[in-house]
Every structure is written in structure tokens, then in C-alpha cells.
Amino acid sequence: MEGSGIVAFGAYVPQLRLSRQAVVQANAWFNDSIRSLAKGERSMCNWDEDALTMAVEAARDCLQGVDRGSVRDVVLASTTLPFADRQNAGILATALNLPEEISTSDSGGSQRAATTDLLRALKSAPADPKALTLVVASEKRRAKAASAQELLFGDGAAAVLLGTTNPIARLVASHQISIDFADHYRGEGEAFDYSWEERWVRDEGYRCIVPRALSGLLEKAGIEPGAVDRFILPGAVAHDLAKRAGIRADAVADTLSGVMGDAGSAQPLVMLVHALERAKPGETIVVIGFGQGSDAILFKVTDAITKLAPRRAVAGSLARRRSETNYQRYLAFNGLVNMDRGPRSELDKQTALSALYRNRQTILGFIGGKCRQCGTVQFPKSNVCVNPNCGTTRSQNDHPLADAHAQIQSWTADNLTYSPDPPQHFGMIVFEDGGRLMADITDVGKGEIDVGMPVRMMFRVKDYDERRGFRRYFWKAVPADLPQTAS
Amino acid sequence: MPTGIRDKVVVLGMGCSKFGEHWDKNAEDLVLDAYEECLADAGIETSQIDAAWFATAIEEQHVGKSGIPLAVALRLPLIPITRVENYCASGTEAFRGAVYAVAAGAADIALAVGVEKLKDTGYGGLPQRTRGVVNDMMIANASAPGAFAQLASAYRTKHGISATDLKRAMAQVSVKSHANAVKNPRAHLRREIDIDTVIKAPIVAEPLGLYDCCGVSDGAACAIVTTPEIARGLGKQGLIAVKALQLSVSNGVEASHNSWDGSYFMTTRRAATNAYEEAGIRNPREEISMAEVHDCFSITELVTMEDLFISKEGNAWRDFLDGFYNSDGGLPCQIDGGLKCFGHPIGASGLRMLYEGYLQLCGRAEKRQLDALKLVLTHNLGGFPHQNVASVSIIGRYEKNV
Incomplete structure (x- = not known):
């Protein structure tokens, strides 16, 4: 365990922020008790985002500047992954163009999944000092209309890269407790959580279980509560528990409830990344995961943190914000209302799995080709070079394009084609160093794009095959409102 | 350079059904409407094909699929029939197939038929179909107007034209075709419109309304072709x-290659260049008397007139x-109303254009008849601006002595 820690981090919070006031205005007639929650906003996935697409974005943020060949283990924690039986971490690894000779796994089953995974990975650090483990947590939680959960939940993802060489935060101690305390549950095949009374959850759950984990942790670490510089616990009881434990009030981390809501199992990692992006060397950070027990982890921030390249992380994600005051759009995007989608939505979306597998690097990894003869970059990679002055056969090397700088050459906003969020924007996306494709453009509103606008690519849901419970993923263009970095 | 097709094959007869929303007709009925006219015009029997x-x-x-539906619809007598799609x-x-067969001597008299029965989908616009299992996983979520709307943003950027000016010019493209179609009893849409109506219409795909x-x-439309000698005979x-x-x-x-700027049709330019050489045309703006071009969208027609080297670029x-x-x-375009107003049953459209050119050259275009016609150009464009099939055909009076 000695020497292992976090070497990099990243995060992704969807651009859309649903106004809680808009939700309460729509639903308070039915559930008066939600009036007290009408403050701030919660993050919400666009129609083409889910736990997997957010995980890819958080991981890309985390892996910038990292040799992807060094990643040996990928763990994806979530209780809301798109596939129950098709490894989601495998799709993540393919989208990230990680080597195939690695370990990948999904985990879930509890709001504590990510902290447990994080700890397990830290404790089993490989002997190879160059080997890295990627832990990603992502959650798109569903809630019934007019519920309190709808207001409290948020969508988001965070990623941490673990290793033993020059960590920015070193694992000092940990303590874990497992108790079958079911504050809520979601049965197999169910879409929504079923929750028990909040006061019981607070009194018998948080106030009894977290202090045990925390005191065990501080004892192992040999640290007084007053020495904790950052106390990370999602939910509404952090201040209460910190005070009871003797942790300074100014050490209690912002739960981000006002600006994004609670992203379930991902929230401890989202808050950890939020703490790390502002942390100074020497800080002591405690992370608590809660769910049928508790994980308590203590990190010490090192000098290496000053050398980590700036990234989007949580602050950048929160700054990339679009206010959503149309509650109906949230309902539609989350399948909570039966919209009349019209006959154009009826086109069969069956996916040929054999064709997907054969073309997985193109479709999931967004790998193009670069001609060894003339240097022309092209997408998709093809047998014959597209350069009209070249045309060499079987001459292309793999050329990843996901991080390439690009701009819009032509575009439209299409009202005729079926889209869950019309109009459908798409256009010719031209990569600066070669390559282009006619691509969907997402995360834009009417009148916001034009020729010449810089864009970046994001991994998104292309189509939902509702007849078969399948989702197609592909890459789409979004406005490049962040500094672009070539990988 | 091959010797080309010039003056090797002539039109013996042509026919065209009324285009429109034929709720009461199957494809076979439309084929028969066009074929009966064509056969009577040619003055032959089915057995001579x-x-x-x-x-x-x-x-x-x-x-x-296949050539069978045509054989069955017209009870063609066990002759070779090739079904084509492009x-x-x-x-x-x-x-092209029919003309080349005659030129090659493989057939004395050949028939070309095109038909499309689109209005059984339950919704407006073109039918939605899979584009293949691999393409479906990557292709942009585009309607046909959305794909062609791309031209407008690239064209106005390249030539520094304001969105307002281009929208107005595009509107004039449609206003002109509507005015022409009023005089055509077989056209689908026969109502005059003004520029403001076009500009204020609901947007289908920005900036196309x-x-x-x-x-x-x-x-449906059809043609019967043969050699000049047989026709004279x-x-x-x-x-x-x-x-x-x-x-x-x-x-x-x-x-896939960044040499194309999105504002024009690479294929139309190539097809036009080759067609002018084949027909011996040096100055298309002066030598072509009228054109029927593929005006699936107003911006397509506008850009096409440059790609045919009739208007100067920009x-x-x-x-x-x-x-x-x-x-x-100076050069009447879409005198029959074009795809815009005559209508666009896909498989029939290329033959419909030739039908109008043929009528005009024969002096049988009634209220639409133009004067002093020499050469007629027809043009088709299939697919999307960034990936398409373009054809350019030219017909005119046969001027050799047999």
C-alpha cells in the first residue's frame, strides 16, 4: 500500500442545469413538501448522455497528457450503467483507445461502489511503478416525477488515475464498515429507488455508521479530527457529522448540492476531484462513502499536485453551463412522459453486433487512418487513400481523432429528421491536421453555431434501440469552449 | 477520349404520367400511363422493343426489386430488362442503358422506364430507410433537406454573401419554378407564389424553408430510343x-478529404465538362437553350448553375x-416546373426532364413552348452534396443526313 495514491483526476458534469424552481412550479400542486427544495439547480444529462458517455468524458479529462499504454486496470463504478450484461468498462476502455491487454470491470450495487473500488485499487497497487489504474464513477440517476429525489439528484462523473510514481495525493489510511442498512433500494428490473423515512436514515444510518468509520480511520492514521483539512461526505449531514466528530467547519467540503445535485455513487469522487483541483501540498483529505456501511479514506496531498496540468475537472464542468427551465424537456429526456415522436422515429435501430465489433475502433474509438505514403489523415480509415493525388492501397496507420482540433465547415439545424431534441444540428466537421466527417452536433441551441466555429468531439449516444434495449454510441461535435489540448 | 454518343441514337417516343399524390394509383398504373403515351408517340408495337x-x-x-415488376406491368415479351438504381x-x-444498347447494336429499339410511388409512407417527405449496418452506426442524423442545407452555409461563407441576400435569391429560384408550373397540366404543384411567401415559410432545415x-x-416517365436510320425508316x-x-x-x-470546401458539386463539374466535350459545346451559357436541372432544393439549383459553368462562380x-x-x-430553367413543382418521383425524374426537353425541341410544349431552341441540358443529382451521383445529359436536333 505504501506509496500508492492518486496521480491525476478528471470530471464531467453535463452542461444542462435544470432549475429546481421550474420543477417545483410544475409539481408542488401534487407534492407540497418539495417547495423547500426550490433553490439552485441540478445537472441533467442531454438526451444523448448517460453514465457511460459521462464516464468517457471524465476519463478523457483525467488521462490528458498520460501515456494510455500505461493504464493496466479500468474500474467503472455506477448503479446506472446502460448495460446489465455487456461490460460497460470494456466500452469505456475501447472509447479511450486503451490497450486490450488490461483488466476491466464494472461495479455497482451500492452508493458506496466508487469509494470501495477506489480503496481496493489503491490497496492492490501493482508492482510495476509505471502501471496505472483508472477508477471512474458515473451516475445518471432516475427519479419519479414530483419526487424529492428528482430535485436532489444530479448527473455527473469523476475519474481518478492511481499509481505509485509521484502521486499528487498519497493514501495514508482507510477504514471500512459493512452493514446491511437499507435506507433505499432498487430491485432487479426496477427503474426507480424505494426509500425509507429520512429521519431514520439520518439517525440510525449516517449518525451511527459514519462516525464509526471515521473514528476507525483517524485512529489508524494517527490524526486528530482537527487536523483534517477537507471532509468529503455527500448528502445533507456533512456539517452535522463533522461537528460531532470535532472536524473544523471550514474543512467540510461543498456537496455541490446547489449547483449540480447528488450524483449517487459518483458524488464522493466528484467532491474529491473538486477538492483536489484546489488542494495545496500537505492537505489532509478525508473521503467518506456511505451505503450499506461506510468507506473512510484519508489522503495526504503531495508537492506533485503543483505540477499537474490544469484541466476541466469539476470547476470547468460547472462553468460549462446551460440553464434549463423547461421541466418538460427533463421529463422527455428521462423517459418520464410519453411524447408523440411521430412516424419518423420508427426506423428500426437494430445493430449488427458483428459489424460493430469489426468496426469498433472506428465507431467507439474514433480512430481514423493516416497514409504512410502522403500523410493524409482520413476518417474512416480506408483501404485506399482518399487523397486524389495519392490513392495508395493498404497504406494507412491508425490515427486517433477524438482529441484533434476541428471546426465547422457547413451546418444546418434540421427540423425534419427525428430528434429527441429538435432541431437536429449537424455539419461538416473538419479536423485541423486532416480528416473530416459529416457529424451530429450536440449541446448547442438555436442560432449558436456558424461556419468556422471551433469544436471538439465527444462520445455520445447515437441511437436508442428501444425494442431491444440497446444503445448505439458514436462521436459528436460540441462547441470547443475549453482550451483544446492535443494528446 | 471515346468518340462519345453524339448523334448516334435518337428518341423515337416519350411519355410521362401526371405527377402528384396519386392516392388511387399503384406504380404499375403510373407506368402504364407513361408507356401508352410513349408507345403512341413512337408509333410502334410492344413486340418491336x-x-x-x-x-x-x-x-x-x-x-x-429486379426488372420483373416492369415486365409484369407491361407484359413485355420475355425481353432482357435491367433494373437500375443510382x-x-x-x-x-x-x-443511358437504353441509349448505349442501341449505340452498341445490342438492341434496335430500347425502352427506358422510371417510376416511383412514394406516397404510401404515412408521412411527408422521403421515406426513411437504413443506409446499411455500418453506415447507420456513424452517419449524421440528417434529412435530405438538412444535407443540402449544408451548401447554403458553405456557399455564403465562401462568397461573402449575406444570409438575407442568399435567402432571397433561393426564394426567387422557387418563385420562378412555381410560375412555370402554372402552365403545365401534368405538374404536381400549380400555384404561383411570391418571394415573401417563400421567405416567411416555416423552416425545414436552416436556411431551407x-x-x-x-x-x-x-x-412515371419513359422513353423509346433507336438509331436515326430506324427512326427514319x-x-x-x-x-x-x-x-x-x-x-x-x-x-x-x-x-473525407479537406480539399473540398462544401460550396459546390465536384461531380456536376466533372459531368458537365465531359458532356460539353462530348456534345461539342464551348460556351454553355450561349449554346444551351434551356435546362432542366436537379432542383431538389432551391440552393441545389442555384449552386448547380455555377457547376454547369452557366453562371460565373459566386x-x-x-x-x-x-x-x-x-x-x-437568357436561359430558361425548369420551364416545366422542375422537381420543385412538376414533382420528384425519384426513379422517373431524369426521364421527366428529358421528356420536357423533347417536347420543347419538337415544338409540342403548348403554353410553355420556348422559341429558337437548339440544345437542351438535363441534370440529376442523387445523394448528398458531400457524396453523390451527378448526371448531365444533352439532347438536340439530329443534324446529320442519313
Whole structure:
């Protein structure tokens, strides 16, 4: 365990922020008790985002500047992954163009999944000092209309890269407790959580279980509560528990409830990344995961943190914000209302799995080709070079394009084609160093794009095959409102 | 350079059904409407036809695959029939097949038929179909107007034209075609419109509004072709000959190589260049008397007039606003109403264009008849601006002595 820690981090919070006031205005007639929650906003996935697409974005943020060949283990924690039986971490690894000779796994089953995974990975650090483990947590939680959960939940993802060489935060101690305390549950095949009374959850759950984990942790670490510089616990009881434990009030981390809501199992990692992006060397950070027990982890921030390249992380994600005051759009995007989608939505979306597998690097990894003869970059990679002055056969090397700088050459906003969020924007996306494709453009509103606008690519849901419970993923263009970095 | 098709084959007869929403007709009924007219015009019997080419683009929407539906519809006597499909150039492909067969001596008399029965989908616009299992996983979520709307943003950027000016010029493209179609009893849409109506219409795909888009129609058209000698032998006078038939197909450069700027059709330029050489045309703006081009969308027609080297690059929008392509202009375009108003049953459209050119050259275009016609150009464009099939055909009077 000695020497292992976090070497990099990243995060992704969807651009859309649903106004809680808009939700309460729509639903308070039915559930008066939600009036007290009408403050701030919660993050919400666009129609083409889910736990997997957010995980890819958080991981890309985390892996910038990292040799992807060094990643040996990928763990994806979530209780809301798109596939129950098709490894989601495998799709993540393919989208990230990680080597195939690695370990990948999904985990879930509890709001504590990510902290447990994080700890397990830290404790089993490989002997190879160059080997890295990627832990990603992502959650798109569903809630019934007019519920309190709808207001409290948020969508988001965070990623941490673990290793033993020059960590920015070193694992000092940990303590874990497992108790079958079911504050809520979601049965197999169910879409929504079923929750028990909040006061019981607070009194018998948080106030009894977290202090045990925390005191065990501080004892192992040999640290007084007053020495904790950052106390990370999602939910509404952090201040209460910190005070009871003797942790300074100014050490209690912002739960981000006002600006994004609670992203379930991902929230401890989202808050950890939020703490790390502002942390100074020497800080002591405690992370608590809660769910049928508790994980308590203590990190010490090192000098290496000053050398980590700036990234989007949580602050950048929160700054990339679009206010959503149309509650109906949230309902539609989350399948909570039966919209009349019209006959154009009826086109069969069956996916040929054999064709997907054969073309997985193109479709999931967004790998193009670069001609060894003339240097022309092209997408998709093809047998014959597209350069009209070249045309060499079987001459292309793999050329990843996901991080390439690009701009819009032509575009439209299409009202005729079926889209869950019309109009459908798409256009010719031209990569600066070669390559282009006619691509969907997402995360834009009417009148916001034009020729010449810089864009970046994001991994998104292309189509939902509702007849078969399948989702197609592909890459789409979004406005490049962040500094672009070539990988 | 091959010797080309010029003056080797002539049109013996042509026919065209009324285009429109034929709720009461199957594809076979439309084919018969066009064929009866064509056969009477040719003055022959079905038994004299040696071979046929049959064009449909979205065959799964109506007749199904192969040449069989045509053979059955007309009870053609066990002759060779080839079904062709090349997007919106399918009708022209059928014509090419028939013409080349005659030129090659494989057939004395050949038939080309195109048909599309689109109005059985339950919704407006073109039918939605899979584009193949691999393409479906990557292709942008684009309607046809959305794909062609791309031209507008690239064209106005390249030439520094304001969105307002271009929208107005595009509107004039449609206003002109509507005015022409009023005089055509077989056209689908026969109502005059004004520029403001076009500009204020609901947007289908920015900046294309409702009146920037052609009709989706049911219809059929056909041609019977033969050699000049046989035509004369059958007593045919005032022969109309094929002067050029050219086709150019995108090879992925526009879609995948950054040498294309998105504002023009690479294929149309190639097909036009080859067609002018084949027909012996040096100055198309002066030598071509009228054109029927593929105006699936107003912006397509506008850009196409530059790609045919009739308007100067960056100048077509001015030519339209100046009335150069009006029925009384320097080069009347879409005198029958075009795809915009005559309608666009995909497999029939290429043959419908040739039908109008043929009628005009024969002096049988009634209220639409133009004066002093020499050469007629038809043009099809299938697919998307960034990946398409373009055809350019030229017909004119047969001028050799037999």
C-alpha cells in the first residue's frame, strides 16, 4: 500500500442545469413538501448522455497528457450503467483507445461502489511503478416525477488515475464498515429507488455508521479530527457529522448540492476531484462513502499536485453551463412522459453486433487512418487513400481523432429528421491536421453555431434501440469552449 | 477520349404520367400511363422493343426489386430488362442503358422506364430507410433537406454573401419554378407564389424553408430510343438526338478529404465538362437553350448553375434575382416546373426532364413552348452534396443526313 495514491483526476458534469424552481412550479400542486427544495439547480444529462458517455468524458479529462499504454486496470463504478450484461468498462476502455491487454470491470450495487473500488485499487497497487489504474464513477440517476429525489439528484462523473510514481495525493489510511442498512433500494428490473423515512436514515444510518468509520480511520492514521483539512461526505449531514466528530467547519467540503445535485455513487469522487483541483501540498483529505456501511479514506496531498496540468475537472464542468427551465424537456429526456415522436422515429435501430465489433475502433474509438505514403489523415480509415493525388492501397496507420482540433465547415439545424431534441444540428466537421466527417452536433441551441466555429468531439449516444434495449454510441461535435489540448 | 454518343441514337417516343399524390394509383398504373403515351408517340408495337431498362430508387416502398415488376406491368415479351438504381439519377441511368444498347447494336429499339410511388409512407417527405449496418452506426442524423442545407452555409461563407441576400435569391429560384408550373397540366404543384411567401415559410432545415424544398410525388416517365436510320425508316420526322450522356460519382473525396470546401458539386463539374466535350459545346451559357436541372432544393439549383459553368462562380444568386433563368430570361430553367413543382418521383425524374426537353425541341410544349431552341441540358443529382451521383445529359436536333 505504501506509496500508492492518486496521480491525476478528471470530471464531467453535463452542461444542462435544470432549475429546481421550474420543477417545483410544475409539481408542488401534487407534492407540497418539495417547495423547500426550490433553490439552485441540478445537472441533467442531454438526451444523448448517460453514465457511460459521462464516464468517457471524465476519463478523457483525467488521462490528458498520460501515456494510455500505461493504464493496466479500468474500474467503472455506477448503479446506472446502460448495460446489465455487456461490460460497460470494456466500452469505456475501447472509447479511450486503451490497450486490450488490461483488466476491466464494472461495479455497482451500492452508493458506496466508487469509494470501495477506489480503496481496493489503491490497496492492490501493482508492482510495476509505471502501471496505472483508472477508477471512474458515473451516475445518471432516475427519479419519479414530483419526487424529492428528482430535485436532489444530479448527473455527473469523476475519474481518478492511481499509481505509485509521484502521486499528487498519497493514501495514508482507510477504514471500512459493512452493514446491511437499507435506507433505499432498487430491485432487479426496477427503474426507480424505494426509500425509507429520512429521519431514520439520518439517525440510525449516517449518525451511527459514519462516525464509526471515521473514528476507525483517524485512529489508524494517527490524526486528530482537527487536523483534517477537507471532509468529503455527500448528502445533507456533512456539517452535522463533522461537528460531532470535532472536524473544523471550514474543512467540510461543498456537496455541490446547489449547483449540480447528488450524483449517487459518483458524488464522493466528484467532491474529491473538486477538492483536489484546489488542494495545496500537505492537505489532509478525508473521503467518506456511505451505503450499506461506510468507506473512510484519508489522503495526504503531495508537492506533485503543483505540477499537474490544469484541466476541466469539476470547476470547468460547472462553468460549462446551460440553464434549463423547461421541466418538460427533463421529463422527455428521462423517459418520464410519453411524447408523440411521430412516424419518423420508427426506423428500426437494430445493430449488427458483428459489424460493430469489426468496426469498433472506428465507431467507439474514433480512430481514423493516416497514409504512410502522403500523410493524409482520413476518417474512416480506408483501404485506399482518399487523397486524389495519392490513392495508395493498404497504406494507412491508425490515427486517433477524438482529441484533434476541428471546426465547422457547413451546418444546418434540421427540423425534419427525428430528434429527441429538435432541431437536429449537424455539419461538416473538419479536423485541423486532416480528416473530416459529416457529424451530429450536440449541446448547442438555436442560432449558436456558424461556419468556422471551433469544436471538439465527444462520445455520445447515437441511437436508442428501444425494442431491444440497446444503445448505439458514436462521436459528436460540441462547441470547443475549453482550451483544446492535443494528446 | 471515346468518340462519345453524339448523334448516334435518337428518341423515337416519350411519355410521362401526371405527377402528384396519386392516392388511387399503384406504380404499375403510373407506368402504364407513361408507356401508352410513349408507345403512341413512337408509333410502334410492344413486340418491336428489344430490351428495357427500369429505374426505381426506393423499390422497397413500392414495386420491389429486379426488372420483373416492369415486365409484369407491361407484359413485355420475355425481353432482357435491367433494373437500375443510382439515387436521384436513376431515371437518367435507365435512359443511358437504353441509349448505349442501341449505340452498341445490342438492341434496335430500347425502352427506358422510371417510376416511383412514394406516397404510401404515412408521412411527408422521403421515406426513411437504413443506409446499411455500418453506415447507420456513424452517419449524421440528417434529412435530405438538412444535407443540402449544408451548401447554403458553405456557399455564403465562401462568397461573402449575406444570409438575407442568399435567402432571397433561393426564394426567387422557387418563385420562378412555381410560375412555370402554372402552365403545365401534368405538374404536381400549380400555384404561383411570391418571394415573401417563400421567405416567411416555416423552416425545414436552416436556411431551407418549406418552399425551398421540392415536392415528393408519385409518377412515371419513359422513353423509346433507336438509331436515326430506324427512326427514319419508321417515318419519324424532326429527329431529336442524344448529344451527350455523362455521369460522375463521388469517391469519398468530398466526404473525407479537406480539399473540398462544401460550396459546390465536384461531380456536376466533372459531368458537365465531359458532356460539353462530348456534345461539342464551348460556351454553355450561349449554346444551351434551356435546362432542366436537379432542383431538389432551391440552393441545389442555384449552386448547380455555377457547376454547369452557366453562371460565373459566386454569381448564380445574382443571375436568379436578375431573371436570367426565368421563362423569358437568357436561359430558361425548369420551364416545366422542375422537381420543385412538376414533382420528384425519384426513379422517373431524369426521364421527366428529358421528356420536357423533347417536347420543347419538337415544338409540342403548348403554353410553355420556348422559341429558337437548339440544345437542351438535363441534370440529376442523387445523394448528398458531400457524396453523390451527378448526371448531365444533352439532347438536340439530329443534324446529320442519313
